[in-house]
Amino acid sequence: MSDLDIQIPTAFDPFADANAENSGAGTKEYVHIRIQQRNGRKSLTTVQGLKKEFSYNKILKDLKKDFCCNGTVVEDPELGQVIQLQGDQRKNVSTFLVQAGIVKKDHIKIHGF
Amino acid sequence: MADDKQNDVKDEVAELAPFDPSKKKKKKKPIVQDGIDDSAENLAEKVETLSVSEGLESTFTGLKKKKKKPAEASLLNEESVEAGGEDLDDLAAEGEEGEGIVLQQRYPWEGSDRDYEYEELLGRVFNILRENNPELAGDRRRTVMRPPQVLREGTKKTVFVNFMDLCKTMHRNADHVQAFLLAELGTSGSLDGQQRLVVKGRFAPKNFEGILRRYVNEYVICLGCKSPDTILSKENRLFFLRCEKCGSGRSVAPIKAGFVARVGRRNAGT
DSSP: OHHHHHHHHHSOOTTHHHHTSOSSSOSSOOEEEEEEEOSTTOEEEEEEOOOTTSOHHHHHHHHHHHHTOOEEEEEETTTEEEEEEESOOHHHHHHHHHHTTSSOGGGEEEOOO | OHHHHHHTHHHHHHHHHHHHHHHHHHTHHHHHHHHHHHHHSOSTTHHHHHHHHHHHHHHHHHHHHHHHHHHSOTHHHHHHHHHHHHHHHHHHHHHOOSHHHHHSTTSTTTTSOOOOOHHHHHHHHHHHHHHHOGGGSTTOOOOOOOOOOEEEETTTEEEETTHHHHHHHHTOOHHHHHHHHHHHHTSOEEEOTTSOEEEESOOOHHHHHHHHHHHIIIIISOTTTOOSOEEEEEETTEEEEEETTTOOEEEEOOOOOOOOOOOSOTTSOO
16 A cells, blocks of 8 residues: 555656646756767767756856866856756766756756767 | 476577478478368368377377487487477468367477466467467567768768668658757758758767667657557647557657757857
């Protein structure tokens, strides 16, 4: 019985997000981690869709420190704030976000090749 | 003998297919005769003939065992058993007698009254299914996509040569695939004169493959029956995927490019 009680909320409930947790981050609660090529073999990693409650600057600070790279928070007119990091940090960022408990693993979408 | 069989259940199942052609030919004769018999006899007498033919079969297999044993070593025991089983399957395929299979000496649990194991039963089901209607068995060949062919144009552009082919094999609009690719790669690109996709940036074929795989999972494959035989349609601003095989439908997310950072010289436009 108790098993059932636990299982129901963990199963996909389309309204759970709208009601409880993050109504701020847009319709989809996914955190998108993208990569973008720059000149040569350089690249940029962008993290988009983190919850608004988090202090982007603090997260950025830790990210920068952990991965030894630079980065900024960019303000985008449509998508709000986006964290931008130098280099291909997709794996690092996703593990960091999961370990820090900021996002659940299945809410992270890694784009790019 | 029985022990042998029990041990080699899996091997047998695995080996059944490769052994097929040679064995079938050897044992074809009795089967054909059976078929003739069946056709010759009336339908009403079919049950009798069935039993008769089964008897025939068993004697034949017995004969075979005796013949082979002196000639070759113990390894062949299993083979002969297999062969017996296969004729039976042929019989089933030709004469449409499902019951004959169970009665014969072909499954490892026969002769002993132990419980059937899941693997064995599963193997049996699949063998029957494969012989009777192969398209239903799980090992139907999926539509194979050719690997993407990618060329480098200069140093900064990549040309996706067989883009159109792949779109066609997926039955998807090239625009849709292109939008997805470009959004995922985070670059810009366009189709050129020969309907190739030119993408800005340097990408390996592997990259394209990964993205195409994701595209197929998201926009082509039916979640219910895993068939790629689907149609993507747009109904009042929403994309729906409808499966042609099982008729199920689902909505799919529209392609969104997301954030693209500004790369390159800032004052390029001014």
